[in-house]
Amino acid sequence: MTARVGGHRRHRPPLQKTVNFVAMLEEARMFFKKGEELAKVGRWEEAVKAYEESLRVNPNDAQTHLNLGFVYYELGYDAEAQQAFERARKLQACCGK
Numbered sequence: 001m002t003a004r005v006g007g008h009r010r011h012r013p014p015l016q017k018t019v020n021f022v023a024m025l026e027e028a029r030m031f032f033k034k035g036e037e038l039a040k041v042g043r044w045e046e047a048v049k050a051y052e053e054s055l056r057v058n059p060n061d062a063q064t065h066l067n068l069g070f071v072y073y074e075l076g077y078d079a080e081a082q083q084a085f086e087r088a089r090k091l092q093a094c095c096g097k
Contacts, residue, residue, distance in 0.1 A: 028058035035064070039071055047071045062091035 035050035051068040055061065069084030 028054045062088045
């Protein structure tokens with residue numbers, strides 16, 4: 001679909017792409033919440049998997065990287081925790097999230 005803007009044609013993204021993007025964000029949020037719930041009860045390995053799934057869908061979510069870092073810390077995975085914290089810091093500085 002195209003639209004005329006200032007005498008020029010501009011291609012509009014299909015509505016389906018927007019719907020898919022929203023569905024992806026909802027999926028990421030679902031995995032994030034699952035990670036939070038699992039971490040609260042000390043199910044660290046399962047929380048890691050949930051946060052990793054959230055990041056698979058939405059890799060630029062600073063809060064998910066931060067939470068994953070805390071879970072890695074609890075598991076004694078210091079290098080992974082540091083990497084997750086650093087990624088969260090960079091995303092927060094870049095994007096204000």
